[in-house]
Amino acid sequence: MNINATLLGQVVWFALFVWFCMKFVWPPIMGALTERKQKIADGLSAADRAARDLELAQAKASSNLHEAKEKAAEIIEAANRRANQILEEAKVNAKTEGDRLVAKAQAEIEQEVNQAREQLRKEVSALALKGAEQVLGAEVNQDAHKQLLEQLAAEL
Amino acid sequence: MAADTPTGYIKHHLSNLTYGKVPAGTELCDGSVAQSEQWLLAACESEMDAMGFWAFHVDSLAFSGLLGVLFIAIFAMVARRASAGVPSGLVNFVEMVVEFVDTSVRDSFHGKSKLIAPLALTIFCWVFIMSSVKLLPVDSATGLANLFGLHYLKIVPTVDPNITLAMSFSVLFLVIGFSISSKGFGGFIGELTLHPFEVKNPIGKVLFIPINFILETVALLAKPVSLGLRLFGNMFAGEFVFILLAAMLGYWQFIGAVPWAIFHLLVIPLQSFIFMILTIVYLSMASEHH
Numbered sequence: 001m002n003i004n005a006t007l008l009g010q011v012v013w014f015a016l017f018v019w020f021c022m023k024f025v026w027p028p029i030m031g032a033l034t035e036r037k038q039k040i041a042d043g044l045s046a047a048d049r050a051a052r053d054l055e056l057a058q059a060k061a062s063s064n065l066h067e068a069k070e071k072a073a074e075i076i077e078a079a080n081r082r083a084n085q086i087l088e089e090a091k092v093n094a095k096t097e098g099d100r101l102v103a104k105a106q107a108e109i110e111q112e113v114n115q116a117r118e119q120l121r122k123e124v125s126a127l128a129l130k131g132a133e134q135v136l137g138a139e140v141n142q143d144a145h146k147q148l149l150e151q152l153a154a155e156l
Numbered sequence: 157m158a159a160d161t162p163t164g165y166i167k168h169h170l171s172n173l174t175y176g177k178v179p180a181g182t183e184l185c186d187g188s189v190a191q192s193e194q195w196l197l198a199a200c201e202s203e204m205d206a207m208g209f210w211a212f213h214v215d216s217l218a219f220s221g222l223l224g225v226l227f228i229a230i231f232a233m234v235a236r237r238a239s240a241g242v243p244s245g246l247v248n249f250v251e252m253v254v255e256f257v258d259t260s261v262r263d264s265f266h267g268k269s270k271l272i273a274p275l276a277l278t279i280f281c282w283v284f285i286m287s288s289v290k291l292l293p294v295d296s297a298t299g300l301a302n303l304f305g306l307h308y309l310k311i312v313p314t315v316d317p318n319i320t321l322a323m324s325f326s327v328l329f330l331v332i333g334f335s336i337s338s339k340g341f342g343g344f345i346g347e348l349t350l351h352p353f354e355v356k357n358p359i360g361k362v363l364f365i366p367i368n369f370i371l372e373t374v375a376l377l378a379k380p381v382s383l384g385l386r387l388f389g390n391m392f393a394g395e396f397v398f399i400l401l402a403a404m405l406g407y408w409q410f411i412g413a414v415p416w417a418i419f420h421l422l423v424i425p426l427q428s429f430i431f432m433i434l435t436i437v438y439l440s441m442a443s444e445h446h
Contacts, residue, residue: 003318004176006213010220010313010322017224017282022274025231029254030273032238039240 125153162403167201169294169399172316173301173308174198176211199307213316220313223285231281253281260433265440267338272439275330276432279323284428286313287391291417291424293409294395294402314391317384324384327435331379334442348372379438383431390427394420 129149175197182190185200197214198204204211234250243251257277265272290312301309313319335344351372353364394416401412 002211003321004174004207004209004211004213006172006211006216006316006318007322007325009212009217010319011326013217013221013224014278014323014326017228018271018275018278020228021231021278022271025228025235026254026274026277028235029231029238029251030258032240033251033255033258035240 121153125149128152165403166396166399168308169298169402170310170315170396171201171204171308172213172310173215173306174204174207174211175214176204176207178203178206179208182206213310213318215309215311216313216316216319219289219311220282220286220319223289223313224282227278227281227285231277253277257432260429261436264433264436265443267440267443269334269439269443271330272436276436279435280428280432283314283323283387283431284425286319287424287427289313290315290391290395290398291420293413294398312391312395314387315395317388317392320388320391321380321384323431324380324387327383327438328376328380331376331438331442334439338443348376379434383434383438387427387431390423394423 175195177193177195178184178190179193180190183202183206184190185203196203198207198211230246231250234247237247238251254277257280258273261273261276292311297309297311301307310316332344335347339347349365349369349372350361351368353368355361355364397416398409398413401409401416405412
């Protein structure tokens with residue numbers, strides 16, 4: 001149990017190991033631990049941020065959906081309106097076209113009638129002239145009786 | 157030096173392998189008388205007793221060095237591999253120990269020092285490893301020594317008071333160093349001489365300086381002495397019981413030694429922790445201002 005120079009030897013060992021530990025063991029391990037702590041903290045905050053982002057994105061998505069639905073409804077309504085309008089226009093067009101066709105046909109008919117009447121009149125006047133010639137037995141001067149004939153034709 | 161009696165056996169197991177200087181005129185183990193003073197490896201107790209201060213416990217120094225290197229090697233290997241990634245196995249264990257020591261230091265020491273945390277880690281792990289060797293059967297060491305022709309071998313360094321006191325007095329030097337660096341040399345001297353008796357008038361102050369100095373010096377020295385002797389006492393007592401069981405029961409020693417070893421699984425970490433935490437506390441006291 002005597003105290004001797006072993007004491008000094010052990011002091012040397014002790015100093016050596018503490019120095020070595022201070023130089024090569026503690027700093028890298030502590031550094032790694034601190035770095036990992038930082039990494040975990042970063043990861044946690046990133047996860048928090050991601051959760052918040054997700055919430056925001058969901059809210060945005062639902063609002064977008066809502067907006068899209070509204071827009072779609074609007075478009076459908078506009079389309080319906082437009083369809084009605086087109087239908088209305090088509091109806092009007094068809095009616096005017098029909099009217100026009102009817103008017104044209106009538107005009108044509110009238111024209112034909114007039115033509116026929118004119119022809120008839122001419123023929124009647126020619127016939128009358130012939131008849132008169134026959135009756136009178138003489139030649140009627142066409143020029144002399146032109147006025148009379150025209151008057152006659154107009155009366156027909 | 158085979159010990160035939162229990163007393164001899166115990167004494168043999170508690171002797172260190174000593175290399176030291178014997179003065180001229182010492183009766184050597186072979187019966188001759190040393191003509192001049194000489195350095196030699198003690199082969200019996202009379203030679204050991206003749207050696208003065210200049211003697212080294214070769215086994216204590218060798219094993220404490222070896223186990224210290226073991227500690228440093230394991231931790232340095234982990235330190236090289238340490239990264240912020242996912243730790244595994246040994247790295248995990250070492251980081252747990254480092255974190256534990258770091259927490260203990262942060263709890264007790266509020267100053268800033270690059271030294272104190274590695275110091276605490278070294279003390280804790282080294283004392284723990286050195287004391288753990290005790291769990292080996294007591295005769296394994298001496299049996300090994302006999303193979304190499306050594307007369308003595310004590311493999312548990314902390315059972316040697318030189319080892320524990322060397323560590324605790326190193327702590328004392330650090331305490332003094334921390335005191336001086338935080339309070340200045342004058343402050344340190346003042347702390348030694350102006351407390352615990354404080355007098356206002358100058359004459360009384362001077363009168364009380366020697367008294368204060370004696371009291372404070374005792375208080376200062378009591379710290380490392382108690383620190384070293386506490387560890388030594390605990391380890392010595394434990395080892396003594398192991399040796400006693402081996403001396404009395406022979407191969408049946410395990411009946412007593414196993415429960416005692418299990419009990420020491422508790423004592424060894426506890427004593428390592430106490431040594432570490434007291435070192436931290438002493439150093440934090442030294443660096444605080446009153």
